[in-house]
Amino acid sequence: xxxxxxxxxxxLVAALKPISDVGGNIIAVIHQRDPGSASDTLDVQIxxxxxxxxxxxxxxxxxEQGVSVVRxxxxxxxxxxxxxxxxxxxxxxxxxTVDQIDRTGFAEVSEISVVMPAIDQxxxxxxTIRSVSSEDMGKALEILHRTAKEKxxxxxxxxxxxx
Amino acid sequence: MKVAIIGFGSVGQGVxxxxxxxxxxxxxxxxxxxxxxxxxxxxxPVGEVLAKKQSQGVCGDTDVSAWDVVKSADxxxxxxxxxxxxxxxxxxxxxxxxxxxxxxxxxxxNKGPVALAYKTLITEAGEQGVCLRYExxxxxxxxxxxxxQEGLAGNDILKIYGIFxxxxxxxxxxxxEDGLTYEQALLEARELGYAEADPTYxxxxxxxxxxxxxxxxxxxxxxxxxxxxxxxxxxxxxxxxLQLAEKHGRTIRLIGEIDPAKGTLxxxxxxxxxxxxxxxxxxxxxxxxxxxMADGITMIGRGAGSIETASAIIGDLIFIRDRYVxxx
Numbered sequence: 222x223x224x225x226x227x228x229x230x231x232x233l234v235a236a237l238k239p240i241s242d243v244g245g246n247i248i249a250v251i252h253q254r255d256p257g258s259a260s261d262t263l264d265v266q267i268x269x270x271x272x273x274x275x276x277x278x279x280x281x282x283x284x285e286q287g288v289s290v291v292r293x294x295x296x297x298x299x300x301x302x303x304x305x306x307x308x309x310x311x312x313x314x315x316x317x318t319v320d321q322i323d324r325t326g327f328a329e330v331s332e333i334s335v336v337m338p339a340i341d342q343x344x345x346x347x348x349t350i351r352s353v354s355s356e357d358m359g360k361a362l363e364i365l366h367r368t369a370k371e372k373x374x375x376x377x378x379x380x381x382x383x384x
Numbered sequence: 385m386k387v388a389i390i391g392f393g394s395v396g397q398g399v400x401x402x403x404x405x406x407x408x409x410x411x412x413x414x415x416x417x418x419x420x421x422x423x424x425x426x427x428x429p430v431g432e433v434l435a436k437k438q439s440q441g442v443c444g445d446t447d448v449s450a451w452d453v454v455k456s457a458d459x460x461x462x463x464x465x466x467x468x469x470x471x472x473x474x475x476x477x478x479x480x481x482x483x484x485x486x487x488x489x490x491x492x493x494n495k496g497p498v499a500l501a502y503k504t505l506i507t508e509a510g511e512q513g514v515c516l517r518y519e520x521x522x523x524x525x526x527x528x529x530x531x532x533q534e535g536l537a538g539n540d541i542l543k544i545y546g547i548f549x550x551x552x553x554x555x556x557x558x559x560x561e562d563g564l565t566y567e568q569a570l571l572e573a574r575e576l577g578y579a580e581a582d583p584t585y586x587x588x589x590x591x592x593x594x595x596x597x598x599x600x601x602x603x604x605x606x607x608x609x610x611x612x613x614x615x616x617x618x619x620x621x622x623x624x625x626l627q628l629a630e631k632h633g634r635t636i637r638l639i640g641e642i643d644p645a646k647g648t649l650x651x652x653x654x655x656x657x658x659x660x661x662x663x664x665x666x667x668x669x670x671x672x673x674x675x676x677m678a679d680g681i682t683m684i685g686r687g688a689g690s691i692e693t694a695s696a697i698i699g700d701l702i703f704i705r706d707r708y709v710x711x712x
Contacts, residue, residue, distance in 0.1 A: 303632060303655055305625050334631075336624035345624035347632060375620050379655040380545075380639055380662075 223292040224283065228263045232288070236265065239282035246270040264291070270299070298329065298351035300358045304365065308374035310335060310344040319348075321368045328352035328361035385709045387701065388414030388423075388459040390450050390479055391466035392443045395493050395520070397434060398694030399463055404430040410701060414457030418466075421448030423457045454479045455486075460709050461701060464492040465520075465693075470585070470594060470610070473497040484508045484516065489708060491700040493520035493693050499594045499610065502601040515704050520696035522595045523548060523669045524687040527699060531683065532603055532673065539675035541603050545641035546662055546671030548595045548651075550687040551579045551586040552618050552638040554667045556653075560626040560635050566619065578667050578688075588617035589651040592640045596649055604644050616652040629655055635663060 226232045233252070240247055251266040271279065280290050310318070319330045332349035350365075352358040362378065369376045387403070389396050392415055403410050411427045417437070422428055422444030437443045454462065462483035466476045473496035480490050480497050485508060492498065497505065498518045509516040519529050523546075532541055547553050551573055558569040570587065573579040585591045593613040600608045618638050629636050639654045639662070656663055661682040664670045669687030674680055686692040 303634070305628055305636070305655060307620060307622055307625050334628060336622075336628060338622070338624060343620070343622055345622045345628055347628035375616070375653075377621075377625065377636060377653050377655055379634075380660070 222267055222269075222280075222290060222294065224265045224267065225262050225289045225291050226265055227287070228261050232263075233265065235286040236283055236288045237267070239279055239286065240267070240269055240271075242282065243275045243279045244272050245275065245279065298331070298353060300352045300355055301331075302350045302352075302358055302362070303379055304348050304350065304362070305345060305377040306348065306365075306369060306374050307345050307377070308343050308369075308372065310346055310374065311337070313372035313374065315346070318365075318368055318372065318374075321364050322350060322361050325357075325361060325364065327354075327357040385410050385461065385701075385705045386413045386459045387461045387463050388412070388416075388453050388457045389463045389465065390416050390453060390476075391464060391494075392417035392437060393465070393467070394690035395465040395693045395697070396463070397437065398690035399465065399697050400430050400434060402691070402694050402698050404434075406698075408698070408702065409705065413459050414453040415443050416448070416450035416453040417443045418450070420444040420446045421450060421453045423448060423453055425458045450475070450479065454482050459488060461489040461491055461704055463697060463701070464490060464494055464497075465697070466494060468494050468496040470496050470499065470590070473500040477501055480505060480516070481508060484512055484514055487512050487514060489515045489517075489704045491517050491520075491697055491704065493518070493697055495521045495591075495594045495598065499597045502598070503607055515708055517700035517703060518598070519700050520693045522598055523671055523683075524550075524685065524689065525692035525695045526669060526671060526683045526685040526687070527696065528599070528671055528673075528683060529602060530699060530703070531681070536673070536675050536678055536681070539677045541673060541675050542645070543641070543643045543674040544599055544603065544671065545639055545643075547637055547664060547669050548592040548640045548671070548687070549586055549589075549638060550667035550669055551583065552589075552592070553664065553669070554578050555587070556618060556621070556626070556635075556637055557665050559621065559623050560630055563623050563627065565623055566621055587619045589615040589638060590617075592638060592651045596640045596642055596651065600642050600644070600649060603642075606644070608649060612649055614650040614652070618653055621653060630658070633658055637663060 226236050247269050249268040323329045330348050331351045335346040337344040414423045420442040433443050476494045477497040483490050498521050554573050555569040558564045593615050597608050600606045634655045635658050636653050637656050640651045662670045664684050670684040672682045
């Protein structure tokens, strides 16, 4: 979320305190001061993890501190992983392969690029999978692994499994 | 210190040359290749034997066999560098066991015996009070075993992962950089002498898996065999897969990994960031160790080659010379 706070000591702490009060976890605080700005307010971006259903309450608490919340961007699928799959992707129904992950509800394929050099040759695809948590990512990869085995596809995983 | 060399191919010759050219306090008293042998208690004229091998294809007298050298030459250390047989380990395994039970130290570059019979060999060496060393079997010139056992002594080694096969690394580098197909890159590797006529062991990941078995058994005292390794080779990779990886700032390398806490013993092609320390070019090997005190240590070096392999063997010989032979 993006906040607008007064450029005064104590304001940032006041803005952040409610986050821990509602059980949230701060991942990053990006705090850029525009040297040319004559404004007495400061833009701060906060990246955080929040238990489900607490967002409205948090925004109320922050506003009570006299801080305005400029924008809230909600991102549910925080975990991201790339994989490459090789094989006869079209003949083995690529949309079904993708759907196996999408229909879980906790993970989805958010990007796919496919290269098909010739009709009788194996195709290659780069997939980005997003999931709610790292455990869910593990489950999604397990599903992909199983599907790939059934369809005789090669799955190449990243060295560091979660990014 | 007296040594006998069994196996006089490029590695055996590399070892003999290094002993001849450097003042290491090492004398060669026996040499054997697959067809002949030479024994001389007062020291073999290495230059003459190397010249004979070059011109006639044999190192010595055809009446003298490798077994004669193993059984009767006067040596402190047997240097065993015959070709690897990964199914039986023979005949190297028998030479090594004979020498150990004769009360002699052994240095080998041969993966077969160490991967197949580690427990037996190490137990017998212990009983005989002799030393068995095999630095050259894993990552060629990189002193990985010495680093773990000596340099990192006292550390708990948590994980080891890396690039253990230079042939595969060469093929993947060429596919990524110049868009060669797997077949083209393999052909080129063969022409340059990086790949065997039968490249199966390399490209199917078996060679890398054997090295993982050796490390797992050495470092953690496990009793693993090649059947315990989950293996995927590089022979089904497409240039398009590499290009897709490169487009995303990544590449693909054949990675071997041992993580005993997770029970992982695996060789597989993996997506890896291009700036990762394990991403090395050409035939290089690279290995990353994670230790409890030292944290991460990465080593990069040549995984094959006659002088490079000889470097590892000479290191083992000098270790034995200083720790055992001189001390005796």
